[in-house]
Amino acid sequence: MIEKFAHRVEDIEISGIRKAFEALSGEFFNLGLGEPDFDTPAHIKEAAIQALKSGFTSYTFNKGIEELREAISDKFKRDNNFVVSPEEIMVTSGASEALHIAILSVVEKGDEVLMPNPGFVSFAALTKLAEGKPVGVPLSEDFTMSAEAVKEKITNKTKVMIINSPANPTGAVESERNIKALVDIANDHRITIISDEVYEHLIYDDLKHISPARFSDEVITVNAVSKTYAMTGFRLGYLAARDEYVEQMLKIHQYIQACASSISQEAALAAIIGPQECVAEMRSEFKRRRDLAVEALRDMGMEFSTPKGAFYIFPQVKDEKEFVERLRRKKIIVTPGSAFGSLGRNHVRISYATSFEKLKRAFKIMNEVVNF
Ligand SMILES: Cc1ncc(COP(=O)(O)O)c(C=O)c1O
Structure with missing residues (x-):
């Protein structure tokens, strides 16, 4: 039946x-x-109001408005120490959509996706939607994901490694040394890294946020204005990756989303270029x-x-x-x-x-x- x-x-x-x-x-x-x-913050809400008032209410470019992609490109240079052109950036409906299309673009039936266990709920669910196999990596006592633990889970089906620092649900933050070690393993085994950085600005004490994309080209960096600027309802995220990745992800984005909300894009622009x-x-x-x-x-x-x-x-x-x-x-x-x-x-x-x-x-x- x-x-x-x-x-x-x-x-x-x-x-x-x-x-x-x-x-x-x-x-x-x-x-x-x-x-x-x-x-x-008020100046961000004001930008959304202005977008509405001025009739900025139509579809935008699939990838997102140019000013915003330029601002995000500058942000990656300023905050994350890596260079990515506006062409290698796509604006999405929240980090959720960015994660979805990143996984859909690289994961085939049966491919294994390494992810922290415990980890953010969407990682496993989106992997399953792509017919991939979630493979949880047991975390260290401080909830970081060690290179050794990752190594033990690698097979010839491993396609993707998801890094999430700072992490949901544990609040763990990966050190620069560990990020480098994870990048090395991924490169050795030709694994694409998806780095979920939505909590990058919420780090306490003296630690610094480190983006894996600083050390490798085989990284899809996912981020959003949701947590940083208290904008979860705006549904505005973005991703950055080399051209060949973006080309594939854009096709999915085009059909499942068309573009992120025009109003939210204006608000995100105000958030990223405005006072911090x-x-x-x-x-x-x-x-x-x-x-x-x-x-x-x-x-x-x-x-x-x-x-x-x-x-x-x-x-x-x-x-x-x-x-x-x-x-x-x-x-x-x-x-x-x-x-x-x-x-x-x-x-x-x-x-x-x-x-x-x-x-x-x-x-x-x-x-x-x-x-x-
Ligand atoms: C680690 C992580 N990634 C992504 C998201 C989703 O973010 P967005 O609201 O931008 O879709 C969340 C939301 O809780 C999260 O915790």
Whole structure:
């Protein structure tokens, strides 16, 4: 009998993060979601309003408007230390679309895609949609992805390695040395790197964000304005790669998306070329909350690796199901660790993208739940 739905959709599940979100009603402490709680800075909203007012509401070039691609090219030079021409940049509907078309353009049926385990939910789901095989790389104690662990997972079917630093759900940040080692392995085995850098500006302490594209041409760099400028709803991301990659990805983008929103592109332009103080302010508030979370979890006697970036902390718990449920009864939403891969089991992801005061109250309640 012919089946109604394609295996590619039947084989993936609704994200565990969304499930928790959709179950919300009434007053909750939502420590489950991955988006900044800040309002989009005023000058960025103003650029969107101006785009609307001036009638900038039609399709744009498939790749995105030229000014924005030039601004992104300058940004890569300024922030990430690598040179990429505006022609090698594509503007997408969020980093989500960029990841999707990057994976679709290189992964064939049965190809293996290395990814951190635990790691961001989309990596495995998008790989499956492309009929590839997600291969989770077990992480070190501090949740970084070591070159040795990657090496053990390489086979003659390995096609892609996904690097995500700073990482969701762990907050881990890869060092320059490790990024170089990962790039070397990828080059030795002719593996394309997809580097998801959406949290690049949310790094605390003295670490620096390092883009693999600094050291290799075989990298598709994925980024977005979503997290950096509190613009998740604008759905505006971008990617950079050598011509031959962009040529293939553009074909997919053209048919599944046509172009990113014209209004959001104007807003993203204002974000990238405008004043960057808003980013520093949000980062410093996130750091304050990270410190609060670390202290609170330590006081509760929980085991965790101190996150160095993004806005998540990923402590161990005895039984994640029970823990999540007990918190839910107290109106606190956190995400079960197994939503991020098998090795995330018996952890929870706590997002500190919520106000300091709310976080404080939530941790107080959590303390009672943990130590009851
Ligand atoms: C690691 C990572 N990559 C990509 C995305 C998606 O970003 P966007 O909202 O720009 O599609 C997220 C969102 O949570 C993320 O955590």
